[in-house]
Amino acid sequence: MFDLDLRSRKPIYEQLVDKFKELIINDVLQIGEQLPSVRTLAGQLTINPNTIQKAYRELEMQGYIYSIKGKGSFVNESPDAANSEKLKRIKKDLEKLLSEALYLGMTVKELHAFILEIEKSVGGGHIDD
Amino acid sequence: MIEVKNVSKTLDNMDVLTNVNFAVKRGSIYGLLGSNGAGKTTLLKLVTGILLQDEGDILISHQSVFENPPVKNRIVFIADTLYYFPQYTVKQMANFYRSVYSTWDEKRYEKLKDVFEIDESKKVQKFSKGMQRQVAFWLSFSAMPEILVLDEPIDGLDPVMRRKIKNLIVQDVADRGMTVLISSHNLREIEDICDHIGILHKGEMILEKDLDDLKSDIHKIQVAFKGKTPENLFGNLRVLYKEERGSVLLCIVAGDQEMLTEHFTRSNPVIYDMLPLTLEEIFIYEMGDAGYAIKNILV
Numbered sequence: 001m002f003d004l005d006l007r008s009r010k011p012i013y014e015q016l017v018d019k020f021k022e023l024i025i026n027d028v029l030q031i032g033e034q035l036p037s038v039r040t041l042a043g044q045l046t047i048n049p050n051t052i053q054k055a056y057r058e059l060e061m062q063g064y065i066y067s068i069k070g071k072g073s074f075v076n077e078s079p080d081a082a083n084s085e086k087l088k089r090i091k092k093d094l095e096k097l098l099s100e101a102l103y104l105g106m107t108v109k110e111l112h113a114f115i116l117e118i119e120k121s122v123g124g125g126h127i128d129d
Numbered sequence: 130m131i132e133v134k135n136v137s138k139t140l141d142n143m144d145v146l147t148n149v150n151f152a153v154k155r156g157s158i159y160g161l162l163g164s165n166g167a168g169k170t171t172l173l174k175l176v177t178g179i180l181l182q183d184e185g186d187i188l189i190s191h192q193s194v195f196e197n198p199p200v201k202n203r204i205v206f207i208a209d210t211l212y213y214f215p216q217y218t219v220k221q222m223a224n225f226y227r228s229v230y231s232t233w234d235e236k237r238y239e240k241l242k243d244v245f246e247i248d249e250s251k252k253v254q255k256f257s258k259g260m261q262r263q264v265a266f267w268l269s270f271s272a273m274p275e276i277l278v279l280d281e282p283i284d285g286l287d288p289v290m291r292r293k294i295k296n297l298i299v300q301d302v303a304d305r306g307m308t309v310l311i312s313s314h315n316l317r318e319i320e321d322i323c324d325h326i327g328i329l330h331k332g333e334m335i336l337e338k339d340l341d342d343l344k345s346d347i348h349k350i351q352v353a354f355k356g357k358t359p360e361n362l363f364g365n366l367r368v369l370y371k372e373e374r375g376s377v378l379l380c381i382v383a384g385d386q387e388m389l390t391e392h393f394t395r396s397n398p399v400i401y402d403m404l405p406l407t408l409e410e411i412f413i414y415e416m417g418d419a420g421y422a423i424k425n426i427l428v
Binding site for chain 1: 156157158292295296299300302303304317320321322323324340341344345390394397399404405406407
Protein backbone atom coordinates (compact mmCIF):
# COMPACT_ATOMS: atom_id res chain seq x y z
CA MET A 1 0.00 0.00 0.00
CA PHE A 2 2.73 2.41 0.98
CA ASP A 3 6.10 2.35 2.57
CA LEU A 4 7.38 4.11 5.65
CA ASP A 5 10.80 5.45 6.26
CA LEU A 6 11.86 3.54 9.33
CA ARG A 7 15.16 5.37 9.42
CA SER A 8 13.47 8.76 9.53
CA ARG A 9 13.56 10.84 12.67
CA LYS A 10 9.85 11.41 12.42
CA PRO A 11 7.87 9.11 14.72
CA ILE A 12 6.27 6.25 12.80
CA TYR A 13 2.77 7.04 13.97
CA GLU A 14 3.12 10.59 12.68
CA GLN A 15 4.27 9.25 9.33
CA LEU A 16 1.24 6.97 9.26
CA VAL A 17 -1.15 9.80 10.08
CA ASP A 18 0.35 12.01 7.37
CA LYS A 19 0.31 9.22 4.77
CA PHE A 20 -3.34 8.44 5.41
CA LYS A 21 -4.32 12.10 5.34
CA GLU A 22 -2.58 12.44 2.01
CA LEU A 23 -4.42 9.41 0.66
CA ILE A 24 -7.76 10.72 1.92
CA ILE A 25 -7.27 14.29 0.75
CA ASN A 26 -6.25 13.11 -2.72
CA ASP A 27 -9.22 10.74 -2.92
CA VAL A 28 -7.09 7.65 -3.22
CA LEU A 29 -9.08 6.44 -0.27
CA GLN A 30 -12.66 7.40 -0.96
CA ILE A 31 -15.48 8.29 1.39
CA GLY A 32 -16.80 5.22 3.12
CA GLU A 33 -13.89 3.08 2.04
CA GLN A 34 -12.52 0.76 4.65
CA LEU A 35 -8.99 1.24 5.90
CA PRO A 36 -6.79 -1.85 6.20
CA SER A 37 -7.18 -3.54 9.55
CA VAL A 38 -4.53 -3.05 12.19
CA ARG A 39 -3.58 -6.70 11.83
CA THR A 40 -3.10 -6.55 8.08
CA LEU A 41 -1.14 -3.35 8.18
CA ALA A 42 1.08 -4.53 11.01
CA GLY A 43 1.90 -7.66 9.03
CA GLN A 44 2.49 -5.77 5.81
CA LEU A 45 4.67 -3.02 7.17
CA THR A 46 6.24 -4.92 10.08
CA ILE A 47 5.43 -2.24 12.59
CA ASN A 48 3.94 -2.35 16.03
CA PRO A 49 0.14 -2.77 15.99
CA ASN A 50 -0.14 -0.34 18.89
CA THR A 51 1.48 2.32 16.75
CA ILE A 52 -1.11 1.75 14.03
CA GLN A 53 -3.93 1.89 16.56
CA LYS A 54 -2.55 5.15 17.83
CA ALA A 55 -2.41 6.58 14.31
CA TYR A 56 -6.01 5.49 13.66
CA ARG A 57 -7.12 7.06 16.93
CA GLU A 58 -5.44 10.31 15.95
CA LEU A 59 -7.07 10.24 12.50
CA GLU A 60 -10.43 9.61 14.11
CA MET A 61 -9.93 12.47 16.52
CA GLN A 62 -9.12 14.77 13.63
CA GLY A 63 -12.27 13.61 11.87
CA TYR A 64 -10.70 11.94 8.86
CA ILE A 65 -12.01 8.49 9.67
CA TYR A 66 -14.63 6.86 11.85
CA SER A 67 -14.62 3.39 13.30
CA ILE A 68 -17.35 0.89 13.90
CA LYS A 69 -16.70 -1.56 16.67
CA GLY A 70 -15.92 -5.01 15.31
CA LYS A 71 -15.97 -3.82 11.71
CA GLY A 72 -13.05 -1.54 11.26
CA SER A 73 -12.21 2.01 10.31
CA PHE A 74 -13.71 3.93 7.39
CA VAL A 75 -13.04 7.19 5.62
CA ASN A 76 -15.28 9.91 6.99
CA GLU A 77 -17.64 11.96 4.84
CA SER A 78 -16.65 15.57 5.15
CA PRO A 79 -14.59 16.38 8.12
CA ASP A 80 -15.99 19.90 8.48
CA ALA A 81 -15.35 20.26 12.14
CA ALA A 82 -11.95 18.76 11.73
CA ASN A 83 -11.23 21.05 8.83
CA SER A 84 -11.99 24.21 10.72
CA GLU A 85 -9.94 22.92 13.62
CA LYS A 86 -7.12 22.18 11.24
CA LEU A 87 -7.49 25.53 9.50
CA LYS A 88 -7.12 27.31 12.77
CA ARG A 89 -3.90 25.48 13.40
CA ILE A 90 -2.59 26.13 9.92
CA LYS A 91 -3.38 29.82 10.26
CA LYS A 92 -1.41 29.93 13.45
CA ASP A 93 1.52 28.17 11.82
CA LEU A 94 1.34 30.45 8.80
CA GLU A 95 1.31 33.50 10.99
CA LYS A 96 4.50 32.34 12.57
CA LEU A 97 6.16 31.46 9.27
CA LEU A 98 5.02 34.60 7.48
CA SER A 99 6.22 36.91 10.18
CA GLU A 100 9.50 35.10 10.08
CA ALA A 101 9.67 35.44 6.30
CA LEU A 102 8.86 39.14 6.51
CA TYR A 103 11.44 39.56 9.20
CA LEU A 104 14.02 37.87 7.02
CA GLY A 105 13.33 40.33 4.24
CA MET A 106 10.78 38.66 2.00
CA THR A 107 8.38 41.23 0.51
CA VAL A 108 4.60 40.94 0.40
CA LYS A 109 4.81 40.89 -3.37
CA GLU A 110 7.19 37.96 -3.34
CA LEU A 111 4.96 36.12 -0.95
CA HIS A 112 1.96 36.75 -3.15
CA ALA A 113 3.76 35.39 -6.21
CA PHE A 114 4.82 32.44 -4.14
CA ILE A 115 1.25 31.70 -3.13
CA LEU A 116 0.05 31.86 -6.73
CA GLU A 117 2.80 29.47 -7.72
CA ILE A 118 1.75 26.99 -5.05
CA GLU A 119 -1.88 27.31 -6.06
CA LYS A 120 -0.96 26.36 -9.61
CA SER A 121 0.98 23.30 -8.56
CA VAL A 122 -1.83 22.12 -6.28
CA GLY A 123 -4.27 22.00 -9.17
CA GLY A 124 -5.52 25.20 -10.73
CA GLY A 125 -7.06 26.55 -7.59
CA HIS A 126 -10.43 24.92 -8.10
CA ILE A 127 -10.52 22.75 -5.12
CA ASP A 128 -14.05 22.51 -3.84
CA ASP A 129 -13.61 21.93 -0.21
CA MET B 130 0.54 -7.89 32.40
CA ILE B 131 4.09 -7.74 33.74
CA GLU B 132 4.62 -5.69 36.88
CA VAL B 133 7.98 -5.13 38.46
CA LYS B 134 7.78 -3.32 41.78
CA ASN B 135 10.71 -2.02 43.83
CA VAL B 136 12.89 -4.90 42.80
CA SER B 137 16.46 -5.19 44.08
CA LYS B 138 18.94 -7.96 43.47
CA THR B 139 22.43 -8.59 44.72
CA LEU B 140 24.72 -11.06 42.99
CA ASP B 141 28.15 -11.91 44.45
CA ASN B 142 27.95 -8.94 46.83
CA MET B 143 27.33 -6.59 43.93
CA ASP B 144 24.15 -4.57 43.76
CA VAL B 145 23.01 -5.49 40.29
CA LEU B 146 19.55 -3.96 40.50
CA THR B 147 18.30 -1.35 42.92
CA ASN B 148 14.67 -0.43 43.30
CA VAL B 149 13.58 -1.08 39.74
CA ASN B 150 9.98 -0.34 38.79
CA PHE B 151 8.23 -0.83 35.52
CA ALA B 152 5.15 -2.33 33.96
CA VAL B 153 4.40 -3.83 30.59
CA LYS B 154 0.84 -3.82 29.33
CA ARG B 155 -0.73 -6.71 27.47
CA GLY B 156 -0.05 -6.58 23.74
CA SER B 157 2.76 -4.12 24.14
CA ILE B 158 6.30 -4.43 22.84
CA TYR B 159 8.64 -3.12 25.50
CA GLY B 160 12.26 -2.32 24.75
CA LEU B 161 14.71 -2.55 27.61
CA LEU B 162 17.84 -0.57 26.88
CA GLY B 163 20.93 -0.11 28.93
CA SER B 164 24.64 0.38 29.03
CA ASN B 165 26.86 -2.67 29.23
CA GLY B 166 26.56 -4.28 32.63
CA ALA B 167 23.49 -2.26 33.53
CA GLY B 168 21.62 -5.35 34.71
CA LYS B 169 19.39 -6.04 31.70
CA THR B 170 19.96 -9.77 31.61
CA THR B 171 19.54 -10.09 35.37
CA LEU B 172 16.27 -8.21 35.17
CA LEU B 173 15.02 -10.50 32.41
CA LYS B 174 16.04 -13.55 34.43
CA LEU B 175 14.01 -12.20 37.34
CA VAL B 176 10.99 -11.52 35.15
CA THR B 177 11.09 -15.05 33.77
CA GLY B 178 11.50 -16.56 37.23
CA ILE B 179 14.97 -18.00 36.69
CA LEU B 180 16.34 -15.95 39.59
CA LEU B 181 14.56 -14.78 42.71
CA GLN B 182 14.67 -11.11 43.62
CA ASP B 183 16.01 -10.10 47.04
CA GLU B 184 13.39 -7.43 47.49
CA GLY B 185 10.23 -6.32 45.76
CA ASP B 186 7.62 -8.09 43.68
CA ILE B 187 7.50 -9.43 40.17
CA LEU B 188 4.00 -10.22 39.08
CA ILE B 189 2.60 -11.63 35.88
CA SER B 190 -1.17 -11.20 35.73
CA HIS B 191 -1.00 -10.52 39.48
CA GLN B 192 0.80 -13.78 40.23
CA SER B 193 4.36 -14.27 41.28
CA VAL B 194 6.55 -16.05 38.72
CA PHE B 195 9.26 -17.75 40.73
CA GLU B 196 8.65 -21.51 41.11
CA ASN B 197 5.20 -21.10 39.63
CA PRO B 198 4.87 -23.51 36.68
CA PRO B 199 1.38 -22.42 35.51
CA VAL B 200 2.68 -18.88 35.05
CA LYS B 201 5.91 -20.04 33.48
CA ASN B 202 3.91 -22.10 30.99
CA ARG B 203 2.79 -18.81 29.47
CA ILE B 204 6.29 -17.37 29.07
CA VAL B 205 8.99 -18.16 26.57
CA PHE B 206 12.45 -16.77 27.16
CA ILE B 207 15.15 -16.67 24.51
CA ALA B 208 18.38 -16.06 26.39
CA ASP B 209 21.43 -14.37 24.93
CA THR B 210 23.41 -17.62 25.08
CA LEU B 211 21.24 -20.40 23.77
CA TYR B 212 21.21 -23.83 25.27
CA TYR B 213 20.29 -27.02 23.47
CA PHE B 214 20.68 -30.55 24.75
CA PRO B 215 23.78 -32.22 23.31
CA GLN B 216 23.11 -34.49 20.30
CA TYR B 217 19.50 -33.34 20.03
CA THR B 218 18.03 -32.72 16.60
CA VAL B 219 15.55 -29.92 15.91
CA LYS B 220 12.76 -32.50 15.90
CA GLN B 221 13.81 -33.83 19.31
CA MET B 222 14.02 -30.30 20.72
CA ALA B 223 10.54 -29.68 19.38
CA ASN B 224 9.31 -32.80 21.17
CA PHE B 225 10.82 -31.49 24.37
CA TYR B 226 9.13 -28.11 23.96
CA ARG B 227 5.84 -29.85 23.21
CA SER B 228 6.10 -31.78 26.46
CA VAL B 229 6.82 -28.60 28.42
CA TYR B 230 4.40 -26.09 26.92
CA SER B 231 0.72 -27.00 27.02
CA THR B 232 0.05 -24.30 24.46
CA TRP B 233 2.30 -25.90 21.82
CA ASP B 234 0.79 -25.67 18.33
CA GLU B 235 1.94 -28.47 16.02
CA LYS B 236 0.34 -26.90 12.94
CA ARG B 237 2.25 -23.73 13.54
CA TYR B 238 5.47 -25.67 13.88
CA GLU B 239 4.89 -27.32 10.50
CA LYS B 240 3.99 -24.01 8.90
CA LEU B 241 7.06 -22.25 10.25
CA LYS B 242 9.22 -24.96 8.70
CA ASP B 243 8.79 -23.12 5.41
CA VAL B 244 9.81 -19.81 6.95
CA PHE B 245 13.06 -21.03 8.42
CA GLU B 246 14.00 -23.69 5.85
CA ILE B 247 16.03 -25.67 8.37
CA ASP B 248 16.47 -29.43 8.20
CA GLU B 249 14.76 -30.68 11.35
CA SER B 250 16.64 -33.97 11.41
CA LYS B 251 20.01 -32.26 11.92
CA LYS B 252 21.62 -31.77 15.31
CA VAL B 253 21.06 -28.27 16.63
CA GLN B 254 24.45 -27.85 18.23
CA LYS B 255 26.11 -28.43 14.86
CA PHE B 256 24.40 -25.34 13.48
CA SER B 257 25.97 -21.91 13.24
CA LYS B 258 25.11 -19.21 15.79
CA GLY B 259 22.55 -17.57 13.53
CA MET B 260 20.91 -20.86 12.64
CA GLN B 261 20.67 -21.83 16.31
CA ARG B 262 18.95 -18.56 16.96
CA GLN B 263 16.49 -19.26 14.17
CA VAL B 264 15.71 -22.62 15.75
CA ALA B 265 15.09 -20.82 19.05
CA PHE B 266 12.57 -18.52 17.38
CA TRP B 267 10.98 -21.40 15.53
CA LEU B 268 10.42 -23.33 18.76
CA SER B 269 9.30 -20.20 20.63
CA PHE B 270 6.71 -19.14 18.08
CA SER B 271 5.37 -22.70 17.97
CA ALA B 272 4.90 -22.67 21.74
CA MET B 273 2.39 -19.79 21.35
CA PRO B 274 3.49 -17.93 24.47
CA GLU B 275 1.46 -15.12 25.98
CA ILE B 276 4.68 -13.43 26.92
CA LEU B 277 7.84 -13.52 24.87
CA VAL B 278 11.03 -12.37 26.57
CA LEU B 279 14.03 -11.79 24.34
CA ASP B 280 17.57 -11.05 25.43
CA GLU B 281 19.56 -9.48 22.59
CA PRO B 282 17.45 -11.32 20.06
CA ILE B 283 18.77 -10.07 16.76
CA ASP B 284 22.43 -10.87 17.35
CA GLY B 285 23.78 -13.04 14.58
CA LEU B 286 20.78 -12.85 12.28
CA ASP B 287 21.05 -11.62 8.73
CA PRO B 288 18.85 -8.69 7.59
CA VAL B 289 16.31 -10.88 5.80
CA MET B 290 15.88 -13.13 8.81
CA ARG B 291 15.62 -10.12 11.14
CA ARG B 292 12.81 -8.77 9.07
CA LYS B 293 11.06 -12.17 9.06
CA ILE B 294 11.39 -12.53 12.82
CA LYS B 295 10.13 -9.01 13.47
CA ASN B 296 7.23 -9.65 11.16
CA LEU B 297 6.32 -12.82 13.06
CA ILE B 298 6.53 -10.96 16.37
CA VAL B 299 4.35 -8.12 15.13
CA GLN B 300 1.77 -10.54 13.76
CA ASP B 301 1.56 -12.42 17.03
CA VAL B 302 1.12 -9.16 18.88
CA ALA B 303 -1.64 -8.09 16.49
CA ASP B 304 -3.37 -11.47 16.34
CA ARG B 305 -3.34 -12.70 19.87
CA GLY B 306 -2.13 -9.77 21.92
CA MET B 307 1.19 -11.35 22.77
CA THR B 308 3.29 -9.24 25.13
CA VAL B 309 6.95 -8.80 24.26
CA LEU B 310 9.88 -7.69 26.36
CA ILE B 311 13.09 -7.13 24.40
CA SER B 312 16.47 -6.13 25.69
CA SER B 313 19.00 -4.72 23.32
CA HIS B 314 21.68 -2.19 22.82
CA ASN B 315 21.20 -2.21 19.11
CA LEU B 316 18.79 0.69 19.23
CA ARG B 317 18.07 0.95 15.53
CA GLU B 318 16.89 -2.61 15.52
CA ILE B 319 14.22 -2.18 18.13
CA GLU B 320 13.25 1.40 17.41
CA ASP B 321 10.74 0.45 14.74
CA ILE B 322 8.82 -2.20 16.66
CA CYS B 323 8.79 -1.07 20.28
CA ASP B 324 6.09 1.14 21.73
CA HIS B 325 7.59 1.55 25.19
CA ILE B 326 11.17 2.05 26.22
CA GLY B 327 12.96 1.71 29.53
CA ILE B 328 16.55 2.74 30.00
CA LEU B 329 18.51 0.92 32.67
CA HIS B 330 21.79 2.29 33.98
CA LYS B 331 23.89 0.85 36.79
CA GLY B 332 20.96 -1.15 38.05
CA GLU B 333 18.52 1.71 38.09
CA MET B 334 15.75 2.56 35.69
CA ILE B 335 16.57 6.12 34.66
CA LEU B 336 13.88 6.60 32.07
CA GLU B 337 10.66 4.83 31.20
CA LYS B 338 8.25 6.10 28.61
CA ASP B 339 6.07 5.68 25.57
CA LEU B 340 8.45 5.83 22.62
CA ASP B 341 6.47 8.43 20.69
CA ASP B 342 6.13 10.61 23.79
CA LEU B 343 9.82 10.25 24.38
CA LYS B 344 10.57 11.31 20.85
CA SER B 345 8.25 14.28 20.96
CA ASP B 346 9.60 15.30 24.33
CA ILE B 347 13.20 15.86 23.40
CA HIS B 348 14.58 17.77 20.46
CA LYS B 349 17.71 18.65 18.66
CA ILE B 350 17.83 22.35 17.95
CA GLN B 351 20.13 24.41 15.80
CA VAL B 352 20.05 28.14 16.27
CA ALA B 353 22.16 30.99 15.07
CA PHE B 354 21.92 34.69 15.83
CA LYS B 355 23.03 37.86 14.15
CA GLY B 356 25.92 38.91 16.28
CA LYS B 357 26.24 37.45 19.73
CA THR B 358 24.14 34.70 21.20
CA PRO B 359 21.80 36.28 23.72
CA GLU B 360 22.67 35.60 27.31
CA ASN B 361 20.38 33.41 29.28
CA LEU B 362 18.98 32.00 26.05
CA PHE B 363 17.88 28.77 27.67
CA GLY B 364 16.12 30.25 30.67
CA ASN B 365 15.01 27.33 32.79
CA LEU B 366 14.87 24.73 30.03
CA ARG B 367 16.43 21.36 30.67
CA VAL B 368 19.45 21.31 28.38
CA LEU B 369 20.98 17.88 27.93
CA TYR B 370 23.75 18.92 25.66
CA LYS B 371 25.06 21.94 23.88
CA GLU B 372 27.84 22.64 21.51
CA GLU B 373 28.92 25.63 19.49
CA ARG B 374 29.92 24.93 15.94
CA GLY B 375 31.18 28.22 14.66
CA SER B 376 28.33 30.64 15.05
CA VAL B 377 25.70 27.92 15.10
CA LEU B 378 24.59 26.65 18.46
CA LEU B 379 23.59 23.02 18.55
CA CYS B 380 21.69 21.80 21.56
CA ILE B 381 19.54 18.98 22.82
CA VAL B 382 16.67 20.28 24.89
CA ALA B 383 13.84 18.55 26.66
CA GLY B 384 10.40 19.99 26.18
CA ASP B 385 7.33 20.15 24.02
CA GLN B 386 7.80 21.18 20.39
CA GLU B 387 5.52 24.22 20.45
CA MET B 388 6.81 25.46 23.76
CA LEU B 389 10.41 25.25 22.56
CA THR B 390 9.70 26.94 19.25
CA GLU B 391 8.00 29.78 21.06
CA HIS B 392 10.82 30.04 23.54
CA PHE B 393 13.55 30.22 20.94
CA THR B 394 11.85 32.39 18.34
CA ARG B 395 11.31 34.99 21.03
CA SER B 396 15.01 35.84 20.80
CA ASN B 397 14.74 36.20 17.01
CA PRO B 398 17.27 33.73 15.70
CA VAL B 399 18.44 33.96 12.10
CA ILE B 400 18.45 30.21 11.79
CA TYR B 401 16.15 27.97 13.72
CA ASP B 402 15.93 24.25 13.03
CA MET B 403 14.27 21.62 15.08
CA LEU B 404 14.76 17.92 14.55
CA PRO B 405 13.26 14.98 16.40
CA LEU B 406 15.92 12.71 17.85
CA THR B 407 16.63 9.15 16.91
CA LEU B 408 16.44 6.65 19.72
CA GLU B 409 20.18 6.28 19.55
CA GLU B 410 20.65 9.98 20.21
CA ILE B 411 18.12 9.97 23.04
CA PHE B 412 19.98 7.09 24.61
CA ILE B 413 23.37 8.78 24.30
CA TYR B 414 22.22 12.13 25.69
CA GLU B 415 20.04 10.76 28.47
CA MET B 416 22.91 8.55 29.52
CA GLY B 417 25.21 11.54 29.32
CA ASP B 418 22.86 13.30 31.70
CA ALA B 419 23.14 10.32 34.03
CA GLY B 420 26.92 10.58 34.05
CA TYR B 421 27.70 8.05 31.35
CA ALA B 422 29.04 10.38 28.73
CA ILE B 423 30.93 9.68 25.58
CA LYS B 424 34.50 10.66 26.06
CA ASN B 425 36.74 10.72 23.10
CA ILE B 426 39.62 8.51 24.00
CA LEU B 427 43.07 9.44 22.81
CA VAL B 428 45.62 6.69 22.94
